[in-house]
Amino acid sequence: MLDLLRKLTLLESPSLEKAPADRCCGFLADQWLLRGGIINILKQKHRGNHLRVLWPPTTTRPAGQLLVLGHYDTVYPTGTLAKMPFRISGGKAFGPGTFDMKAGIVQALFAFEALRELKLPARKNLVFLWTSDEEIGSESSHSLIEAEAKRSDAVFVLEPSLGPRGLLKTSRKAVGQAELTICGRASHAGLAPEKGINAIHELAAQIARIERWNSPRRGVTINANIIEGGTRTNVIADCAKATLDLRAWRFTDMRALESRLRSLKPIHRGATLEITGGFDRPPLERKHSAALFSRAKSLAMQFNLTLGEAAAGGGSDGNFTAALGIPTLDGLGAVGDGAHSTHEHILVKTMPHRAALLAALLATT
Ligand SMILES: [Zn+2]
Numbered sequence: 001m002l003d004l005l006r007k008l009t010l011l012e013s014p015s016l017e018k019a020p021a022d023r024c025c026g027f028l029a030d031q032w033l034l035r036g037g038i039i040n041i042l043k044q045k046h047r048g049n050h051l052r053v054l055w056p057p058t059t060t061r062p063a064g065q066l067l068v069l070g071h072y073d074t075v076y077p078t079g080t081l082a083k084m085p086f087r088i089s090g091g092k093a094f095g096p097g098t099f100d101m102k103a104g105i106v107q108a109l110f111a112f113e114a115l116r117e118l119k120l121p122a123r124k125n126l127v128f129l130w131t132s133d134e135e136i137g138s139e140s141s142h143s144l145i146e147a148e149a150k151r152s153d154a155v156f157v158l159e160p161s162l163g164p165r166g167l168l169k170t171s172r173k174a175v176g177q178a179e180l181t182i183c184g185r186a187s188h189a190g191l192a193p194e195k196g197i198n199a200i201h202e203l204a205a206q207i208a209r210i211e212r213w214n215s216p217r218r219g220v221t222i223n224a225n226i227i228e229g230g231t232r233t234n235v236i237a238d239c240a241k242a243t244l245d246l247r248a249w250r251f252t253d254m255r256a257l258e259s260r261l262r263s264l265k266p267i268h269r270g271a272t273l274e275i276t277g278g279f280d281r282p283p284l285e286r287k288h289s290a291a292l293f294s295r296a297k298s299l300a301m302q303f304n305l306t307l308g309e310a311a312a313g314g315g316s317d318g319n320f321t322a323a324l325g326i327p328t329l330d331g332l333g334a335v336g337d338g339a340h341s342t343h344e345h346i347l348v349k350t351m352p353h354r355a356a357l358l359a360a361l362l363a364t365t
Helices: 002-010 018-034 098-117 142-150 199-211 251-262 290-302 318-323 348-364
Strands: 038-042 050-055 065-071 087-089 092-094 125-131 154-157 168-172 174-183 221-229 239-248 272-281 309-312 345-347
Touching: 002 018, 002 092, 002 098, 002 348, 018 038, 018 050, 018 098, 018 125, 050 098, 050 142, 065 098, 065 142, 065 318, 065 348, 092 098, 098 125, 098 345, 098 348, 125 142, 142 318, 154 318, 154 348, 168 290, 168 318, 174 199, 174 251, 199 221, 199 239, 239 251, 239 272, 251 272, 290 348, 345 348
Parallel strands: 065 125, 065 154, 168 309
Antiparallel strands: 038 050, 050 125, 087 092, 092 345, 174 239, 174 272, 221 239
């Protein structure tokens, strides 16, 4: 497992660099092919190719489909390995993308191999989908993920687990991004201040209004995290823009926040405002993961593992599949820490257990 993880990590696969991402995808395709999977490389024009692997059941008429979902892209640009090499130390394997989520892919590959070698009588089609653009919003894979999910009875997401105990993620927040653009009117700040409409003042007033929509109790957050505007000190600013991060646990809160944003009205006379964007990942609500989680928990108990669950403030592609009403269990991947940071790593000794858990889920769901 470690050897494969090392090879996979050395094939850097940033979401924004097609050529290296494609090489990583090709390597993965070979690994599945080697183990008897039927592979299908879904060519992309701008992003890395997506990989779909099918393992048909031994029976002639499949009784459904199970989807194993993940992404092989990372947030690290090519060359990161020079500063952040793959290394194993103190029971941990470090390197860009190890935790999020290349170790998860390795675990899935070994789960697949275990099922095949044990010759378990699989009743359902198994589909493994490895995409190339999750870290940048899944624009090129979104419809593919949804199409596969709709054909599936359950979706297992190999995203990293949470914390040293490897908690599964049974709910995730809806995540979105909106741009609030204000137009005012430029004027000389000294000679004709009365003729100006200050877009920055308008934006500041809007942000003060929006800030009050945060509800820690319901887990609704809205944050202006990027702002820009203005040209010179002595020119009344005619343009300003804020980029807002939006999050909510509940579908209803997501919709409410969107409609509040769309109904914003200017505060300063003469200013205009425009809202674009919105939520792009709906929430993964626990009702779509609870049954799978209790199955996973009892399977884990059979090999002396205690399995816990957690809620995650960030989204994944599991948000898309759960929103379709397909049972979805997320965070089945690696145990480790430091996703998207210089100390990203996984706990080596947990890899076989997690692979076994996935194999058991695939054999019994
Ligand atoms: Zn991820």
